Amino acid sequence: MLEIWGRPYSSNVIPVIWTANELGLDYTLQLAGGSFGKLDTPEYAQINPNRMIPAIRDGDFALWESLSIVRYLCDRYGAGGFSPADQQIRAIADQWMEWSATKAFMPVIYLFFATVRTQPADRDPAKIVALRDEAHATLSILDGHLEDRDYVCGNSFTMGDIPLGCVVYRYFNVDVDRPALHNVEAWYQRLSERPAYRDHVMRHFGTNPDEWAALEKACASEGVI
Ligand SMILES: N[C@@H](CCC(=O)N[C@@H](CS)C(=O)NCC(=O)O)C(=O)O
Incomplete structure (x- = not known):
C-alpha cells in the first residue's frame, strides 16, 4: 500500500x-x-x-x-484526468505548479509564520502588511488568469490546481485584511465544494503557535x- x-x-x-x-x-x-x-x-x-x-x-x-x-x-x-493527456494542457498545469512553488508559496508561508506561528505580542504589523501586499500582488496574476476559466487549465480540475489551492487556503484564513481577488475567491469556493479539499486542506490551523x-x-x- x-x-x-x-x-x-x-x-x-x-x-x-x-x-x-x-x-x-x-x-x-x-x-x-x-x-x-x-x-x-x-x-x-x-x-x-x-x-x-x-x-x-x-x-x-x-x-x-x-x-x-x-x-x-x-x-x-x-492519467488523462488530473494529469491531462494533452501535452500542452499538461504543460499549463505544470506551469502553475512551478509558479506556485517559486512565486506564490513564499509570501503566503511567510505571512502565515508572521501571524499564526508568531505569538501575538511578538508580531510585527509592518512586516505583516508588507507580506500581505506581496501575496496580494502575486495572487493578482492568478486572478487575471482565472477571469475566463473555472480552473487553472480551463473547465476541469487538474493537478495544476493542487499546490495553489493549498496556498490560497492559508492566504484566505490568516487573520489579516485582504483586498478582494474576485476570481481567486470564486475558484476557492469551487475547490471548497470538493470533499477531499474540505477534509485535508481546510483544516483549522489555529490563531497562534500554541493552538x-x-x-x-x-x-x-x-x-x-
Ligand atoms: N521542497 C520540499 C520542501 C520540504 C520541506 O521544507 N519540508 C519541511 C516541512 S514543510 C520539513 O521537512 N521540515 C522538517 C520537519 O517538518 O521536521 C518539498 O516541497 O517537498
Missing part, C-alpha cells in the same frame, strides 16, 4: 495528502517531522536523504519533493488518515 510520510499540518505535505484523497488511493500516513520526529532514522534516510517531509513509498519505489510526488501520483493514478501545536499534536490520535 502507498505510504505517505509527513504531518497533515505541513504546507508541503498537504498537497500530497489532498492528491491521494482526490485520486481515491488507499494509503497509510506515517506521522513524521516536527514533533513526530522519525526523520533521523536510517530507515527514513533510505526514503529521503534530505530528511525532510513529505516523501512516499509506493511498493519498492520511493520519492520526495512534494510537487514531484503530486505529479507522480496524478500521472500514475490519474497550532495543539492541533497538530491532536492529529496523532487520528491514526491512519
Whole structure:
C-alpha cells in the first residue's frame, strides 16, 4: 500500500495528502517531522536523504519533493484526468505548479509564520502588511488568469490546481485584511465544494503557535488518515 510520510499540518505535505484523497488511493500516513520526529532514522534516510517531509513509498519505489510526488501520483493514478493527456494542457498545469512553488508559496508561508506561528505580542504589523501586499500582488496574476476559466487549465480540475489551492487556503484564513481577488475567491469556493479539499486542506490551523501545536499534536490520535 502507498505510504505517505509527513504531518497533515505541513504546507508541503498537504498537497500530497489532498492528491491521494482526490485520486481515491488507499494509503497509510506515517506521522513524521516536527514533533513526530522519525526523520533521523536510517530507515527514513533510505526514503529521503534530505530528511525532510513529505516523501512516499509506493511498493519498492520511493520519492520526495512534494510537487514531484503530486505529479507522480496524478500521472500514475490519474492519467488523462488530473494529469491531462494533452501535452500542452499538461504543460499549463505544470506551469502553475512551478509558479506556485517559486512565486506564490513564499509570501503566503511567510505571512502565515508572521501571524499564526508568531505569538501575538511578538508580531510585527509592518512586516505583516508588507507580506500581505506581496501575496496580494502575486495572487493578482492568478486572478487575471482565472477571469475566463473555472480552473487553472480551463473547465476541469487538474493537478495544476493542487499546490495553489493549498496556498490560497492559508492566504484566505490568516487573520489579516485582504483586498478582494474576485476570481481567486470564486475558484476557492469551487475547490471548497470538493470533499477531499474540505477534509485535508481546510483544516483549522489555529490563531497562534500554541493552538497550532495543539492541533497538530491532536492529529496523532487520528491514526491512519
Ligand atoms: N521542497 C520540499 C520542501 C520540504 C520541506 O521544507 N519540508 C519541511 C516541512 S514543510 C520539513 O521537512 N521540515 C522538517 C520537519 O517538518 O521536521 C518539498 O516541497 O517537498
